[in-house]
Amino acid sequence: MKTVRGAVIGYGGAFNMGKIHANQMKDSGIAFVAACDMDKVRAEQAAVDFSGIRTYTKVEDLLSQEDIDLVTVITPHNTHAQLAKQVLESGKSCILEKPMCIRADDAFELTRLANERGLMLSVFHNRRWDAWYLTLMDLIKRDLLGEIFHVEIFTGGYQHPGHWWRSDKAISGGTFYDWGAHLIDYLLGFIPGKIKSVRGFVHNKIWHEITNEDQIDSIIEFESGAVAYISTSNIARAGKAPMRILGTKGAVVDADLWDDHLTLYTEVGGLPVETKIMNLKENWSAYYRNVADHLMNNAELIVKPEQAARNIAVIEATEKSAVIGAAVPVAYEK
Structure with a gap:
């Protein structure tokens, strides 16, 4: 030492x-x-x-x-x-x-x-040490979800992004580089397999006085066949659950990442079950x-640079895809 x-x-x-x-x-x-x-x-x-x-x-x-x-x-x-x-x-x-x-x-x-x-x-x-995320990873480790094949992740609402460097694309990189970096890191934690392609969509509809995008959507297809939909928005007048995760044995919905529980959907003895799973304690x-x-x-270092670099590659691929209007591979996966 x-x-x-x-x-x-x-x-x-x-x-x-x-x-x-x-x-x-x-x-x-x-x-x-x-x-x-x-x-x-x-x-x-x-x-x-x-x-x-x-x-x-x-x-x-x-x-x-x-x-x-x-x-x-x-x-x-x-x-x-x-x-x-x-x-x-x-x-x-x-x-x-x-x-x-x-x-x-x-x-x-x-x-x-x-x-x-x-x-x-x-x-x-x-x-990675958020209460809900620790709880989700524990459910996955115990094989209560089975193979994850569909994920929906959302953050945002309807509000002006503010007049500061985080809303200036030249400085911040864009809307997806803020909470989007967390969202992708979450996703690649519970679906760590290789990515087949990324399809991105960009909206600039409302806040024209700033240079960041109003909304970014990213569709990430994994080689396993799993598909994830990630959205981060400043123009969403109607929200949705931040996390919806479907697996072959069970599903999880988290209606509020700051709440004290997840909702698990599974079955016991062939009967459908919906149950509240209290979150583990956060450990930031x-x-x-x-x-x-x-x-x-x-x-062993837990947050490795290769993992963080992969997050950036997915963000960059999302923007490149939006420009050309077609799905693109992720550079990290070459």
């Missing part, structure tokens, strides 16, 4: 994520020693929140510190690829806030670079605990 010293790039900004990451590092046994933010006020706030840490306003200054082992990047999506490359080239392990980056080629390059240098690269897909801190265990004790 060794001491791992961590830092963040991008302390302030949306949702106070720098502070959240720093606290989760500390809770997992990683020493939080430095923060970098180009905004001097935010950098100074980090020093107030965590007494004794070093603060920087230039990435190069932070990366020149030889005693830092791990850097988490919490910046707008279009900066992830370049910053991660700088972190890895400085000899430090790297965590990227989701999404990994915008272009699949960048995701593959980062994965190769980390592997070549023997460094850890991961993406903050902490939603498990992400950093696994990272610490991986870096200190060589435990």
Whole structure:
């Protein structure tokens, strides 16, 4: 076991994520020693929140510190690829806030670079430890659903996306790169097989003053024959269940991802049964605990860069398909 010293790039900004990451590092046994933010006020706030840490306003200054082992990047999506490359080239392990980056080629390059240098690269897909998801994966492990052949996933509603960088396609990558990254990561967790093709659809109907899409639909066909339909929308006046999963032995509907239960449809003795399954407890801190265990004790890394890169490849394929009006293969699957 060794001491791992961590830092963040991008302390302030949306949702106070720098502070959240720093606290989760500390809770997992990683020493939080430095923060970098180009905004001097935010950098100074980090020093107030965590007494004794070093603060920087230039990435190069932070990366020149030889005693830092791990850097988490919490910046707008279009900066992830370049910053991660700088972190890895400085000899430090790297965590990227989701999404990994915008272009699949960048995701593959980062994965190769980390592997070549023997460094850890991961993406903050902490939603794998959501209560409902842990419960679903437990049902699958116990073979209560059988072979999953049909999935519907939805997020959104009818609301203006807001005038900020997350609604600017050049910076955010587009609508699908926000919650869509979580949704695809969920899907590829419970249907991990190879993807045959992706068919995407893009709608720009209402919010013309911003550059992000109003709605994205992605139809993902797996080589097993399973089909998944994922939608993320800012123009859906009528909602639907966030998750509907059909298997050969049972089905699950989750009407509210923040509720305390799933609904399982199955049969007992040839009779149809509908039952409420209470969710397991969420365990969001498990992400950093696994990272610490991986870096200190060589435990298997749970959120691997190859998995995160696959998510980006599916998002990119969805957009490419929408442009040409036909299904396309996923680059990762070649």
